[in-house]
Amino acid sequence: MQKQETLSRNQKIILDLIEKSDQPLKAYSILFDVKKKGINAPLQVYRALDKLVEIGKIHKIESRNAFIACKNSKCQIAKATVFSICESCEDVTEIHDHKLSEHLRNFKDNKGMKYNKYNLEFFGLCKKCI
């Protein structure tokens, strides 16, 4: 069975909204914005978010409980994310650094664990906020 290509109505509405923002959005701010389109309950939002995360269309910024669109079409990226976060202005940027990704993908610990996913968040001050 292949990965689903077409999104449902709610999923589309919510993905659209997230893609229009270049910064992460929080679930309840999404809910507020989509109420005019008939999405009224948190669960409707969370269900769409779960699905969109699952298929790699968006990522969750774990330290911020917020969701950002993935610009990269390679679905692999859903399982291997790197973000930089400005602790002053809260600007978030997804990082695609081949060497870093390579390093992380190849990382082996000494516990014999099999990794299939990672999430890395860098924190600091962006150029504007330094």
Add this chain to the structure above:
Amino acid sequence: MQKQETLSRNQKIILDLIEKSDQPLKAYSILFDVKKKGINAPLQVYRALDKLVEIGKIHKIESRNAFIACKNSKCQIAKATVFSICESCEDVTEIHDHKLSEHLRNFKDNKGMKYNKYNLEFFGLCKKCI
């Protein structure tokens, strides 16, 4: 002014509890456990947790909203954490890998951002769960 060395009563109680567990504990499970010691409100727990995170005695596992003791005494480590998380049994282990730390510490993006902290979480299946 140097970093505080002595912990307050609440901070000690909560650190003790977290250190006795080799796995991350959630705030409200901590609250439940310390009620017998007279800590009655969520805020008392969260305040102690905030402080303990700040001074590097514990780390927050962001993807799990849980807190784990830091075994490593170097305070630098508070700002540079790597964990492996088993998605089946939820076992969490802090990783200290010199080469990986080096690589992450030296990472520069192309945005001119100045990093002072990072958090990396690897997900997969541990040896027992494979």
Add this chain to the structure above:
DNA sequence: TTAATTTTTGTTATAATATAACATAATGTA
């Protein structure tokens, strides 16, 4: 060693984030 300052505590209330449980509708597949 007092006075000022900072840190920690205690407390009540509430905000913000997320899921359970159930019924129904839409979609895809054999």
Add this chain to the structure above:
DNA sequence: TACATTATGTTATATTATAACAAAAATTAA
């Protein structure tokens, strides 16, 4: 068509975290 799967709608509730205020304890400085 029948079956299975996925998505929806809805109400209620669980979980995680902070606001706001008052007071006590510890620290620092004069």
